[in-house]
Amino acid sequence: MSDPVAKSETVLALPSNMMPSPVTFKGHTCSSLSVTYISRRKLVEVVDGLLGVMTPSSTCTKPYVHSGSDEVAADDTWMAKCPSALASFDQIIANAHGKKIALFLDYDGTLSPIVNDPEKAFMSPEMRTAVKNVTKFCPTAIVSGRSRDKVFEFVNLKELYYAGSHGLDILVSSTASQSKTNDDTEVKLFQPASEFLPMISEVNKSLVEATQSIKGANVENNKFCVSVHYRNVDKKDWKLVAELVDNVLKDFPRLKLTTGRKVLEVRPVIDWDKGKAVEFLLQSLRLDDPESVLPIYIGDDRTDEDAFKVLRERNCGYGILVSQVPKETEAFYSLTSPSEVMEFLNSLVRWKEEESPKVHDQE
Numbered sequence: 001m002s003d004p005v006a007k008s009e010t011v012l013a014l015p016s017n018m019m020p021s022p023v024t025f026k027g028h029t030c031s032s033l034s035v036t037y038i039s040r041r042k043l044v045e046v047v048d049g050l051l052g053v054m055t056p057s058s059t060c061t062k063p064y065v066h067s068g069s070d071e072v073a074a075d076d077t078w079m080a081k082c083p084s085a086l087a088s089f090d091q092i093i094a095n096a097h098g099k100k101i102a103l104f105l106d107y108d109g110t111l112s113p114i115v116n117d118p119e120k121a122f123m124s125p126e127m128r129t130a131v132k133n134v135t136k137f138c139p140t141a142i143v144s145g146r147s148r149d150k151v152f153e154f155v156n157l158k159e160l161y162y163a164g165s166h167g168l169d170i171l172v173s174s175t176a177s178q179s180k181t182n183d184d185t186e187v188k189l190f191q192p193a194s195e196f197l198p199m200i201s202e203v204n205k206s207l208v209e210a211t212q213s214i215k216g217a218n219v220e221n222n223k224f225c226v227s228v229h230y231r232n233v234d235k236k237d238w239k240l241v242a243e244l245v246d247n248v249l250k251d252f253p254r255l256k257l258t259t260g261r262k263v264l265e266v267r268p269v270i271d272w273d274k275g276k277a278v279e280f281l282l283q284s285l286r287l288d289d290p291e292s293v294l295p296i297y298i299g300d301d302r303t304d305e306d307a308f309k310v311l312r313e314r315n316c317g318y319g320i321l322v323s324q325v326p327k328e329t330e331a332f333y334s335l336t337s338p339s340e341v342m343e344f345l346n347s348l349v350r351w352k353e354e355e356s357p358k359v360h361d362q363e
């Protein structure tokens with residue numbers, strides 16, 4: 001299926017009020033975002049740290065199950081700190097009473113299960129239906145580390161807003177707000193790291209060359225960032241992968257390294273992340289009034305913590321961590337798996353349908 005958003009993006013001559021000329025946000029324009037350089041020593045420290053996180057921690061891997069009718073909580077402390085969003089559903093909706101819920105969804109590990117081959121991280125048709133249904137009631141955005149095109153290919157719903165490359169590539173389409181028909185689609189693009197595109201292509205090439213001899217290593221070009229996967233690499237070679245990536249980055253002082261789930265992520269050093277992307281979307285969609293909007297962000301990865309933190313610090317919404325093990329997190333609630341995410345989305349839809357039956361009946 002073709003991407004209607006991408007199509008309109010390329011064929012439309014956008015009026016000036018729709019960009020993609022520089023967009024201003026928090027006093028920054030695309031072309032004037034501040035760039036922070038990190039020293040070589042700092043980079044080495046980061047890689048040393050990475051080698052630590054590449055090895056599963058023995059202190060924080062106790063599996064748990066949510067306490068339901070016939071399940072027993074394996075870790076009461078964790079459940080007290082980060083309760084199940086399903087078990088706490090009534091509390092969540094009580095706080096959403098009279099408000100619109102703005103929903104932010106990570107992709108990998110949240111809407112699709114983690115699999116060995118990143119090209120095969122498909123979401124189930126049932127999950128797609130759940131996401132589509134929830135968009136009838138809640139403005140919903142996908143916020144992913146993947147390139148925006150790739151995550152659109154997987155999700156394939158025009159009813160959503162999309163932020164790819166960890167929020168470095170945001171597309172706001174009027175097809176998501178349901179205020180326009182497909183014929184007069186308006187799109188707004190925000191790409192605060194556009195000047196890094198040639199550098200990202202170059203580093204992608206270097207990373208492919210550097211890791212080609214490592215069996216199982218896989219480099220994924222996510223347009224404004226690059227992922228180096230080591231999930232399928234023999235554990236004894238994980239350190240070598242980190243060293244090779246570090247070595248490549250010596251030539252790219254304006255790029256930095258972060259970590260995800262068995263993945264090293266190379267990104268521009270600009271001060272931008274999924275948290276900033278959420279703030280940007282809330283503001284540009286006029287959803288930034290905490291009196292009338294409750295934002296909920298669901299994600300499973302370290303990069304999602306930036307968004308959880310923003311919601312916690314603004315005291316305006318909830319982060320929900322998807323994890324089977326206790327973790328240090330800024331999220332308020334937890335879910336154990338994409339299946340539980342789907343259950344949560346379906347519960348939101350049921351609640352909204354009961355709250356506003358007329359909207360549903362008109363369908």
Ligand SMILES: O=P(O)(O)OC[C@H]1O[C@H](O[C@H]2O[C@H](CO)[C@@H](O)[C@H](O)[C@H]2O)[C@H](O)[C@@H](O)[C@@H]1O
Pocket residue numbers: 106107108109113114115116117118121143144145146220222227229231260261262263265301303
């Ligand atoms: O922000 P996200 O949407 O969660 O993207 C983060 C990274 O997700 C993908 O990698 C992860 O999922 C893969 C498929 O299940 C898995 O094989 C890999 O080990 C995980 O790290 C994606 O491939 C990366 O590019 C994203 O940065």
